[in-house]
Amino acid sequence: MDQQDSEHQAPMIGGEGAGEEPEDPHRTKTMQNVRAASRVARTPTAVADETLAQDAAEAAGSGVVMPPRYRDLGVIGSGGFGDVRRVHDLVLDRVVAMKILRRDVGDAERVRARFLEEAKLTAGLQHPGIVAVHDGGRLDDGRLWYTMPEVRGRTLREIIDEAHAAPAPSGHREAGAGWTFRRMIDAFARACQAVAYAHRQGVVHRDLKPANVMVGELGEVLVMDWGIGRRIARAASPPSPDPLEAQPPSSAPLSPAPASRPAPELTLDGDVLGTPAYMPPEQARGDHKRHGPASDVYALGAILYHALAGRPPYEGTVLSVLGQVLSEPPTPVVEAARGKPVPLELAAICERAMRRPIEERYPDAESLAREVLAWLDGERRREQALAVVAEARAMEPEIAGLRAEAARLRGEAQSLLAEARSFDPAARKQPGWALEDDAARLEVAAVLRETEWRETLRGALTVDPDLPEAHAMLSDHYRDRLIEAERARRDEDAVRFEAQLRAHDRGRHASLLRGEGALTIVTEPPGAAVLLERNALRQRRLVPEAVKELGRTPLRGVPLQRGSYRLRIRAPGRAEVRYPVLIERGAHWDGCAPGEREPTPIHLPAEGELGPDDVYVPAGWCWLGGDSDASDSLPAARIWVDAFILRRFPVTNAEYLAFLNDLVASGREDEAFAACPRGQAGIHENADARLHFRRTEGGRFLLGEDELGYPSAADMPVALIDWHAASAYASWLSARTGSPWRLPNELEREKAARGVDGRACPWGDFLDASFACVIESYEQKPRRASVDSYPDDESPYGARGLAGNTRDWCLNGWWRTGPPVDGGRLRIEEPPAGSAADYRAVRGGAWSSPIDLARSAVRFGAPPGTRRLTVGVRVARSYAR
Secondary structure, eight states: OOOSOTTTSOOOSSSOOSOOOOOOGGGHHHHHHHHHHHHHHTSOOOOOHHHHHHHHHHHHTSOOOOOTTEEEEEEEEEOSSEEEEEEEETTTTEEEEEEEEOTTOSSHHHHHHHHHHHHHHHHTOOOTTBOOOOEEEEOTTSOEEEEEOOOOEEEHHHHHHHHHHSSSOOTTSOBTTTBOHHHHHHHHHHHHHHHHHHHHTTEEOSOOOGGGEEEETTSOEEEOOOTTOEEOOOSSSOOOOOTTTTSOGGGSOOOOOOTTSOGGGSOBOSSSOBOGGGOOHHHHTTOGGGOSHHHHHHHHHHHHHHHHHSSOSOOSOHHHHHHHHHHOOOOOHHHHTTTSOOOHHHHHHHHHHTOSSGGGSOSSHHHHHHHHHHHHHHHHHHHHHHHHHHHHHHHHHHHHHHHHHHHHHHHHHHHHHHHSOTTSOHHHHHHHHHHHHHHHHHHHHHHHHHHHHHHHHHHHHHHOTTOHHHHHHHHHHHHHHHHHHHHTTOHHHHHHHHHHHHHHOSSTTHHHHHTEEEEEEOEESSOOEEEEEEEEEETTEEEEEEEEEEEESOEEEEEEESEEEEEEEEOTTBOOEEEEEEEOTTOEEOOBOTTOSSBOOEEOOBTTTSOTTEEEEOSEEEEEOOOTTSTTOOOOEEEEEOOEEEESSOOBHHHHHHHHHHHHHTTOHHHHHHHSOBOSSSEEOOTTSOBSSEEOTTSOEEOOBOTTSSBOOTTSBOOSOOHHHHHHHHHHHHHHHSSOOBOOOHHHHHHHHHTTTTOSBTTBSOOOTTTSOOGGGOSSOOOOOOTTOOTTOBOTTSOBSSSSSOEEEEEEEOOTTOSOEETTEEOOOOOOTTOSOOOEEEEOOOTTSOGGGGSTTOOEEEOTTOEETTEEOOOEEEOOO
C-alpha cells in the first residue's frame, strides 16, 4: 500500500511517521535509487522491458532473499516500517508490489504485530477501491511480507494542486491532463464509497488525506495506506484492541517535521494518530475510544475542503495545526477559496462532514458518498443541459442576422416606395414591393428559428429543470417581449409575457417585475412644486387623478410604479405646466436630450407670456407611431420633440375672416380672394369654385352657408382652404402678434394629441363617437361643430379637437417614411420652394370620417393646392429659451 513518492510522503509506521530516523550516509545511493524508482512508479507509463531489467540488476545487490515464488525487481519506495519492492510472481507471471517489514524498526514485537494487523485488515477489505492483498509470509531472515498490486498513477493531492494551479480555474473548465472540477469530485466520491465499504466491514482508516488516495492510469480510484486502520466491530467478535493505545505518550513525542515536507500533513504515531491537517478533534485529542466512522467522515470532509479551496483546512507547523484543530473550526471553505468558484451544495456537504460535534456529522462515509453522488448526478445533468443551451446560443447570431437583414430590406423598400406616388402604376412600385416580400420571408424565418430556439432551451430544462443558464436566456427573451408588448399597448400579450418572465426569472429581473421605474425632473427656474397625477381609466377614458406632491425641483431618481402620469408644475410668477411622463419597467425618465448626460430643464413660461388659448408642450421624449390600427402609421419610435406652443383650437371662421378682411383693408384683395374658402363639396382645386364666404359691396368677407346649406357659425373651424392659404394665415398672424407662428410639424401635432405614452387617441385607447366629432356622432346629417364642443376630445396638454371635427394642414411634406428625425430628435423644417414633395402632411380626424380615422397616428397627404371640407388650419410656434 505504501507506494507514494518519499519526497511527498514521510516514512510511517502503518502510515506516515513523524519520527523518521536520520538517513544513513552509506545508504545515500540506495535511497536515491528508491526515490527514482518511486517517481517512475508514480508516472503513468507502461513498465518497459528495459526498466524491468534495470530493476532486476539493482535488486541483485539489495541483499533481500526472496521467497522462491518471487524474483526481486528493485525498490519502489520506503515507509515508516516497511519497504516496498517490485517483484515478479513466477507462478502467475505478473509483476506485483511486495511490502517487507524493515530491519531497522524499533519495538520489533509491536511493529510486527502492527504489520500483521495491517495485512490482515487490508486483506479483509474486498473492494475495487482498496488495494487487494495477494499473498503473505515470512522471509528467511524472519521479516514479514505481503504482496499486492502495484499501483501506477497520481495522488489526489497532485490532481487538486494541478486543478487549482490552472489559469482561470473554473468549475467546468479542463485543467491540466483533462481533469475537470466535476471529474475531481467524482474521484473523491469513489474514495468515499471505498471508505463506506470499509465502514460496513467495521473498519476505520484514521489517516485519510489527499496523498492517500491514488488515481490510477485507467481512472481507478484507490484508498491507500490502511496502516493505522482499526477494526471497530465484527459480526461474531468484539472490536480488536488498538496496538497503539497501550503505548505511553512519552514513547513517541511530537517533533517538527523536516523543513522540506508539509509538516501538518505528516502521519503521527502515538497518542495522536493520523495527519493533523485532516484529523478530527477527537483524534487530535488522542481519544482512541471515540475513533469511529464519523472520524473518517471528518477527514473526508477535510479532503473535500482541500479540493474546493485548493489548500488544507489548517496550515502551519504540526503543533500549531494541532492547536487549531483542537480550538476552532477552519475558515469557511467559500472564504478560503479566495474567489474561486465553490458550489454551495458541496460547501454545505463539506461543512456538515467537518462539524466538531461527532453527532452532527454524517454517521458514516456511505451517507456522505450518497450526498456527493447526488450532486454529481445533478452536475452530469447540468453538463448535458448546458450542451443543449450551447446549441440554442449558437442559433442566436442567425436569428439576429435574419432580423437585421429583414430590417435592412424594409428600409430599402420604404425608400423606394417613398419616391412613388399613389397614382403611379404598379410597375413603378414593384421593386419596393419585392423588397417588402423578401423582408417578410426573412421575418417568418426568424420567427421559426426563434421558436426552435425557445424549444431547444425548454429541452434543456427537461434535462435539468433548474438550469440557471436556460432560465436566464428565456427570462431575457420574455423581458424583451414584455417591454415590446407594453409599449405597443398589446395588453393580452403583455400579461402572457409577464407570466412567462415570472416563471423563468431567478431574481435578475426582480426590479422589472416589481414594475418600478424612476423619475428625474429639473425646471428653470428651480424650486417649482410638482403634483403627481396618475392617468386612471374611468368610463373608457384616461383621467388624471392626483396622487401626491412630489416636492420641489430638482427631483432626481424618484421611484414610481410603472404607468402613465401627468405632472402639474407650479412656481410663483410662472404659468402652470402640464408635463406627461411615462414610467416604464426598470426605466428612468431622466429628461436627457439626445446626446446629453444631464436633464434638459423644463422651462416654466412667465405669467402672461402665453395667451389664453396657447397650449405649451414642453420638450421631451414621446412614443410616436406604432399603431397597427392607424392608417399609414409610422413605425413605433421614441423621439425627442423640442418645446413648442400649439393653439388650443383650430382656427375658427371668425379668426379666418379677420385675416381675409385685414388683407382686403391692406390693399391685398387678390391674396384674400385666393385664400378664401371655396367649393361646395368634395375636393376642389378650381379657383373659380363658389366662395364659402359672402362679400359685401365694399369687398369685405362675411359668413356664408356651410357645406349643407346651413348658415355658418363663427366658432366653427374654417375648412376648404389649401396649404398655401393655411401658411399665409400663419404668416399674417406672426406679423400681427410678433410671435413666429407657423403650421405644426405632423409629429409635433401627434405628440400634442397623444402625449408621451403612445395612447391611440387624446383621451386614451377606447374609441367612442361621443368623445369626438366624427360621422358616427350624428344620428342624421353630420356637419362641423363649434370648436368648444366635444370636451372629451382633449389631449394631455389641454389641446382640443385633435381627433375630430376638422383635420389640420401640417408644415412638412408628406413622405412615406415621415418627417426627418436626426439622432432621435425631430427636425422642424418647411419643404423648400420647388421641393419634390408633391404632398403635404395632414393630420386629425374629421366630422365626415369614421371613428377609426380619429386615431392620432393616422396620416394623410394631399397636394398643397387641394381644398377639402374636412381640412383646416391650426397654428404652432417653436418655444426656445
